[in-house]
Amino acid sequence: MSYKIAIASSDSLNVDLHFGNASSFKIYTVEGLDFSLLEDRKVDCNTQTENCGKNCGQGDGNGCGNKEKSAAVEAISDCRAVVCAKIGRNILKQLESKAISTFDVEVTIDEALSKIVNYYYKIDNKKWKLTIDN
Amino acid sequence: MSNIHQSIAELVGKTPLLQLNGYNKAKNLKANIIGKLEYFNPNQSVKDRIALAMVETAEKEGKLKPGDTIIELTSGNTGVGLAAIAAAKGYKFRVYIQDQVSKERFQVIHALGGKTVKLSEVPEIVESIEKNGPDFVECVKALERHVAGEKNIWFADQTRNPANPNIHFNTTGPEIWNDTDGKVDAFVACVGTGGTLSGVGNYLKSKNPNVKIFGVQPTEDSFQSPERPDQEEITGVHPFENTKEEYIPANLDRKVYDGYFELHTNQAYEAARLLAQKDGVLVGASSGAALYAATQLAQRPEFYGKNIVALLPDTGLRYLSTHLFEA
Numbered sequence: 001m002s003y004k005i006a007i008a009s010s011d012s013l014n015v016d017l018h019f020g021n022a023s024s025f026k027i028y029t030v031e032g033l034d035f036s037l038l039e040d041r042k043v044d045c046n047t048q049t050e051n052c053g054k055n056c057g058q059g060d061g062n063g064c065g066n067k068e069k070s071a072a073v074e075a076i077s078d079c080r081a082v083v084c085a086k087i088g089r090n091i092l093k094q095l096e097s098k099a100i101s102t103f104d105v106e107v108t109i110d111e112a113l114s115k116i117v118n119y120y121y122k123i124d125n126k127k128w129k130l131t132i133d134n
Numbered sequence: 135m136s137n138i139h140q141s142i143a144e145l146v147g148k149t150p151l152l153q154l155n156g157y158n159k160a161k162n163l164k165a166n167i168i169g170k171l172e173y174f175n176p177n178q179s180v181k182d183r184i185a186l187a188m189v190e191t192a193e194k195e196g197k198l199k200p201g202d203t204i205i206e207l208t209s210g211n212t213g214v215g216l217a218a219i220a221a222a223k224g225y226k227f228r229v230y231i232q233d234q235v236s237k238e239r240f241q242v243i244h245a246l247g248g249k250t251v252k253l254s255e256v257p258e259i260v261e262s263i264e265k266n267g268p269d270f271v272e273c274v275k276a277l278e279r280h281v282a283g284e285k286n287i288w289f290a291d292q293t294r295n296p297a298n299p300n301i302h303f304n305t306t307g308p309e310i311w312n313d314t315d316g317k318v319d320a321f322v323a324c325v326g327t328g329g330t331l332s333g334v335g336n337y338l339k340s341k342n343p344n345v346k347i348f349g350v351q352p353t354e355d356s357f358q359s360p361e362r363p364d365q366e367e368i369t370g371v372h373p374f375e376n377t378k379e380e381y382i383p384a385n386l387d388r389k390v391y392d393g394y395f396e397l398h399t400n401q402a403y404e405a406a407r408l409l410a411q412k413d414g415v416l417v418g419a420s421s422g423a424a425l426y427a428a429t430q431l432a433q434r435p436e437f438y439g440k441n442i443v444a445l446l447p448d449t450g451l452r453y454l455s456t457h458l459f460e461a
Contacts, residue, residue: 099240134326
């Protein structure tokens with residue numbers, strides 16, 4: 001089963017943006033151990049202007065995580081995980097409620113994706129003999 | 135006289151028995167298969183019973199106090215049942231859930247106010263899987279290690295908690311006995327944690343030792359494997375015969391059943407589809423499995439003219455993202 005990972009990057013090479021500073025996310029699609037760039041997805045801040053804290057990425061609690069619904073979180077709601085250089089606590093809660101995992105690292109995209117994809121591959125392919133589906 | 139309930143706790147259990155006349159006729163059966171419709175529970179599954187029972191037992195034993203967080207390891211109906219009871223009783227709820235289940239399962243827990251934690255985010259569990267492989271018992275121990283220092287939490291632990299089979303002995307079993315007026319000749323149920331089969335089986339045999347009890351398990355090829363990566367499983371149903379000792383659910387009473395059936399997901403689906411079309415009853419995969427097994431029982435001459443009660447655990451609405459109703 002394939003899934004998507006969102007990356008906050010300014011140069012398509014490095015994970016170098018704070019979540020709140022990303023006006024777009026690089027969306028990668030993952031199949032098994034392979035990943036490829038699917039699209040550069042813009043965050044439609046205009047859809048949430050009422051809720052917009054207009055102070056993204058300063059880490060002072062006045063960004064879009066402060067309001068109930070962040071446009072950025074909505075934009076990546078189909079992703080399994082998001083990778084960025086830094087992320088605010090309020091946003092973390094919104095992502096948690098959508099079951100989106102977060103990784104805050106400052107490495108190259110390739111490094112980040114390789115590690116994460118390998119990790120998920122191990123988790124996903126361990127068959128639970130006595131599965132916890134009750 | 136008014137009849138207004140004050141909590142969903144009051145609405146758990148007392149589910150109806152429905153003689154599956156349309157299905158029985160379509161299959162030309164000479165026995166009466168009667169379904170116990172557990173989707174009549176407030177959160178549409180039999181697990182509401184054990185969720186309430188485990189919580190109330192823990193309250194009585196002083197293990198669960200106001201403000202505590204209830205935790206459990208599950209992606210299924212028990213999580214939903216516990217989240218709902220926690221909401222109704224004012225507890226917090228946190229469920230540890232596999233990464234790779236459908237988004238709906240996460241959504242339902244969140245909607246009920248519960249928190250979800252993916253297993254990939256629990257280092258002790260990830261480590262346990264690396265070391266011991268996919269061993270559920272080891273993972274439970276890993277979870278216990280993970281929360282060891284945490285205060286004000288209570289782990290429901292449905293696979294080992296005796297409140298699970300006990301509530302089936304005290305409610306599900308007596309309901310079947312009373313509603314059939316004691317005229318029940320066989321009882322069929324799938325085995326997940328083994329609570330239903332054990333509790334109901336022991337109760338019915340205590341009233342009439344001649345009642346026959348049958349369990350249901352999946353065939354080996356109903357499980358996913360490298361050769362069958364997309365195989366859909368009978369959700370919640372696990373092997374208990376011809377399997378490794380450590381895989382057998384702790385809450386299953388190995389002495390309670392007289393026999394068992396083994397069947398494939400496709401057979402479970404087939405039965406559920408026919409039931410929907412002949413009786414207007416929409417049930418899930420494990421219900422289909424119990425029904426398919428009951429059908430095989432009904433075709434044995436010794437059960438002609440007899441009443442066979444099949445426990446149907448949950449609603450088909452929870453399976454719309456599977457191929458259950460999509461041929």
